[in-house]
Amino acid sequence: MDYNDFNIIIMFLLNIILNNLKEFEFSLLYRIYNLKKEEKYMAKWECTACGYIYDEAEEDTPFEDLPDDWLCPVCGVDNNGYPITT
Amino acid sequence: MRIIIVGNGIAGTITAQNIRKLDHDVEIIIYSKEGYPYYSRIKLPELISEKVIIDDLIVFKEDWYKNNNIEVQLNKKVKKILPDDKTIFVEGENESVSYDKLILATGSMPNLLPIKNALEMLNNGVFTLRNIDDALKIHDYIKTNNVKKAVIIGGGLLGLELAKQIKNCNLDTTVVEFFPRLLPRQLDIDCGGMLKDIIENMGINVELDAVTEEIYVDKRVKGIKIKDGREVEADIILIQAGIRSTINLAKEANINTNHGIKVNQFLETSRRDIYAVGDCIEYQNQTWGIIPACIEQSKIVSHAVLGKDTLEYKGTIPKNTLKIIGVDLTSIGLFDPEDKDLIGAGWEILKNIDEKSNCYKKIIIKDNKLKGAILFGDKKAVPYVSKNIEKNISDYELRKAINLYEWICQNCGNIYDEAKLELLFKDLPVDWKCKCGAPKNTFKNKNLN
Secondary structure (H helix, E strand, C coil), X not given: CCHHHHHHHHHHHHHHHHCCCCHHHHHHXXXXXXXXXXXXXXXXXXXXXXXXXXXXXXXXXXXXXXXXCCCXXXXXXCXXXXXXXX | CEEEEECCXXXXXXXXXXXXXXXXXXXXXXXXXXXXXXXXXXHHHHHHCCCCCHHHHECCCHHHHHHCCEEXXXXXXXXXXXXXXXXXEECCCCCCEECCEEEECCCEEECCCCCECCCCCECCCEEECCCHHHHHHHHHHHHHCCCCEEEEECCCHHHHHHHHHHHHCCCXXXXXXXXXXXXXXXXXXXXXXXXXXXXXXXXXXXXCCCCEEEEEEXXXXXXXXXXXXXXXXXXXXXXXXXXXXCCHHHHHCCCCECCCEECCCCCECCCCCEEECHHHEEECCECCXXXXXXXXXXXXXXXXXXXXXXXXXXXCCCEEEEEECCEEEEEEECCCCCCHHHECCCEEEEEEEEHHHCEEEEEEEECCEEEEEEEECCCCCHHHHHHHCCCEXXXXXXXXXXXXXEEEECCCCCEEECCCCCCCHHHCCCCCECCCCCEHHHEEECCCC
């Protein structure tokens, strides 16, 4: 958990308290919180041709933001990889 | 114009894709003797261990062929080429099919070593692995024959990747390698030793320097005998000892072949309008059998068949990655200049060895040109090395990529160069001192600041 997460949680809790657990507010905030969490998710992408794994946790750029002319560093194929879970 | 491609592996498929990118109208037909659209061979071992199902392997499904207007004929084995008539014959069909350009992407097949009983017991306890059907056969044999112990003959990339998945099937697994180290074509002896430790820690037994002489059979497969007398028990034996180009079809059509189908720099064979690409080719007496070569060649051949002869093939620098989860290993180009006399005459070897975290990085340079590398335990430098192989490199960028630094003593100017010394600066003892007597913390990183 980093500083941002911490902030979100504090905001989240404060809002719950301030709004006295109003059902509507609760669900909205909860959704925003989950959205923030998803944004931070680091995916692993596997090259469809050679199996090279692009691990977002180890790279500076999320896979989807790589330029169109990006090539797999191992085999040089320009296909898109697909996400995998390990 | 009609282009026919024989073979639906990576070379054939990527070639079709490249042709379509260059030309929207040309007719493309792919013939495959297998019953599946283009799938990932590298995942075959995971099919055996049930980590994936067939559908997960398929990279391009039916809609890809449809969207790209590429026709694929599955379960259609091309049995004959008539180069003079520019036609092919498909097994089981009487009518010939004509082509304007023909591309052979027939791939390769596993080497079956001259081991006693290997051929006799093939597909009955002895298997090779090349396609989905092979994987299913192995899977079924393990399930139905109460298999407890497995031997994998071949400690190369394919052998090790297979061994890992066989181990995942909870079998007692042994890898038998002819050379005195694992991955003899990708690693030097030091790094091979580190890899052996990791493989053994996975619970896989390793037998090196082992020439398999005989497969013991008593109705079923019982084990193997190694030339020096060692014996390993096994209920199943998997041979993954390299590949050889599939050249029969070309040979029977009187196309020049040697180890592979001979091609020129445009990947043309000896017969007009017939080209070849991928594992099946031989160019300047060399064959490849690696994915990066297939990708590179598919670009060349797609330009050539469309009459855009601007690209010339110059061979592909060997590049291999071991695909075992948790082991990052890439080997590129020249990795072990064996002639020690070369060192000094323009040759430079930089090493970053961190045994504690199982890291081994070795960079080979000649006259400031990057000639090769082994990157083990850390793949951050893979893109850098891939991009700069055979190119002039800057010392600063290289050091940054492989984390090898020069440390300079603020007191006397003495330089501790990690690339030339055994120990990394951080691993020096706390009470280590400079020649001038200054303590370790007097040193500053010369490259980063």
